[in-house]
Amino acid sequence: MTFLPSDPSHAVSFARLTDLVLEFQVALNEARTADGWDQQKLAQIVAHEYGFLGPFLSARVETVTAETGEPVEFLVVEFRPPPRRNVEKAERLFQRATRQADQGDVQGALPDLKRLVTQFPEVPKYHQTLGLAHLELTDLDAAEDELLRALRLDPRLEAALTLLANVYQKKGAPQTAIPLYRRSIELRRTVHALSNLGAVLAETGELPQAIATLEEATEVDPTFPKAWYGLGLALYKTGDPALFPRVTHALDRALAVIGERKGAADVWDTARQLLDHVTLAATQAGAEEAQRINEDVAQAEAERGGLPIRREESPLGGVLAKLEYGWVHHRPYHRLLVQPNVGAEREHLVRHELEHLRLVNLARAARRNRWFVSTPETHETVAKALQRDLDALSRKGLPADQVTAFVRQVAEGALTQLYNTPIDLLIESRLLDAHPTLSALAYRSVKAQLELGLRAAEDPQIRQLTPRTIFRANVAMNGTFALWFDERWPRRTDLVSRFQRTEAWPQAQQLYASWTASVPHWEPGDEYDWIRNWGEVLGLKGWFGWIDGNEEPAAGGSPPRAHASEEAPGAIRRAEQMAYLHYLLGALEWLDREGLARAREVAAEIAALGMGGLDLGGDRKYTLRTIPGTEFSGRHLVSLLYVCLKAMDPTIDPGIDLHEPYLQALELHQHRSKEG
Secondary structure (H helix, E strand, C coil): CEECCCCCCCEEEEEEHHHCCHHHHHHHHCCEECCEECHHHHHHHHHHHCHHHCCEEEEEEEEEECCCCCEEEEEEEEECCCCCCCHHHHHHHHHHHHHHHHCCCHHHHHHHHHHHHHHCCCCHHHHHHHHHHHHHCCCHHHHHHHHHHHHHHCCCCHHHHHHHHHHHHHCCCHHHHHHHHHHHHHHCCCHHHHHHHHHHHHHCCCHHHHHHHHHHHHHHCCCCHHHHHHHHHHHHHCCCHHHHHHHHHHHHHHHHHHCCHHHCHHHHHHHHHHHHHHHHHHHHHCHHHHHHHHHHHHHHHHHHHCCCEEEEECCCCCCCEEEECHHHHCCCCEEEEECCCCCCHHHHHHHHHHHHHHHHHHHHHCCCCEEEECCHHHHHHHHHHCHHHHHHHHHCCCCHHHHHHHHHHHHHHHHHHHHHHHHHHHHHHHHHHHCHHHHHHHHHHHHHHHHHHHHHHHCHHHHHHCCHHHHHHHHHHHHHHHHHHHHHCCCCCCHHHHHCCCCCHHHHHHHHHHHHHHHHHCCCCHHHHHHHHHHHHCCCCCCCEEEECCCCCCCCCCCCHHHCCCCCCCCCCHHHHHHHHHHHHHHHHHHHHHCHHHHHHHHHHHHHHHCCCCCCCCCCEEECCCCCCCEEEHHHHHHHHHHHHHHHCCCCCCCCCCHHHHHHHHHHHHHHHHHC
């Protein structure tokens, strides 16, 4: 603390010895003797530590009796301040410099701040502010010097203590920083000191203390995002899966108080990254619980619907789980197929399929179940609606039968999505309400699907080559799901903001508004009305039909679209899949050379050729008009078709059991590309 007496050539600074920074206390004690203080040595130490004040007159230690009767020692320093100074002008300069720094121009404010500490070396706040400027410019040595000077003048300046601790933390000296943070907190509990102390304690492995300190920080100021982020990180570092819900709560609070990225980009980005890590860890940790839940639900639905459920592992191509209804396939059981050797997310999809069965069971009990089908009349409606797109493809030289096959394929994909999306929104909502502990599983599974859909929505070639009605419907339905996702896990992704930039966004908002208005009043079977309404909004009216789904269909009847059997004549057996690796790798290299437009043409021709069946086991050779001069085996064509379809739409399930060799080929191809 500094006093300026009436004589402008004489100033006094004094401070309680026990308030001084510990290192300085140790240095001063070297001048203490059994008979008192060695004045010469004391003067030397003070001259070194207070040299920034200029010439000093004297330094001494005085003892004062406190109100409690205990003696208190003070360091008293007398010095000569610079002559002819204007205090009011200095304060105006200080205000201007701090405003400039607050607006982001720290470098520009530096000269004025340096001028101030030269003219008024005894003012602690000037040194503190200059130290902060050096810290923000990462000049750590200069920051340390200025902050120590501020604390020489006023050792109870808690902000300077916190800033000096920050300097030592950045210098990699956490054990030096910790007592400074604690001293600052003793003087005044601030969210900055508490948050930084908690972060250092977590870094040094003192996790219980770190968590308690960071919880205190969030209580002192619940609007400080770094406190919430630090708490989430400390809880995560424990590695205790039981604490994962608290981790995600803390990180979500950090995002909530920031509001949007520009508010604190560094915390925003790291909080999102950590949320991804913790959801992955929670997914893996919750796999066993999810499997147990699935077994219980399967048993309950078997009792409700009267048919048992058999769970089998089977290669499924592009999906991780699917359910084949016993009523549709004329079996005395439902068949739940699960992709083998896949991560924990598949348990979420298994639970999802079981919820589909539950909804069907409930609708059948209410006599309101319906199957979604295509008929010759709906095919004609689709063809008329897409005539302009058919003509455009024909003008590119594709034969009429190939054009028809291609457009039918993409239309079938759009209708499958139409059948699924409104019901999937209901299912995912029900699952989260029923099993909040499986939130991480649902988050990762749905996020991955939405990211794939977004990649397709943002691909200009896909937009150009896909019929506009179908493309817009696909993007609108994915955008609707993104709205639901962001409502459940707000601010964790940029999915909504990216879908907002698409032309289908108004439709997505309309669909979601209608769905959210209807879902609180849902009764079994209402979901089929949602599908009809969505079809009208998306311009797909008349593209599909319905049949009664309350009784077992006659032999040969159409299965529900979302659960149609993926088994096809000539399906690829698991033992043969590795033989396709060479063909898949060659197809990926061909795709890199030729591009997506060529892939669509080739896929259309192979799909049309495959309508008559392909010989996958024999020596028969095929030729393609779109790739003249080359003969292909059936296996080669199937591999090329798989790669082309995945390039056109990564979310598509080609219905070919090549998922595993395709992933291996893709990894090899990416490695080769990196190697040049």
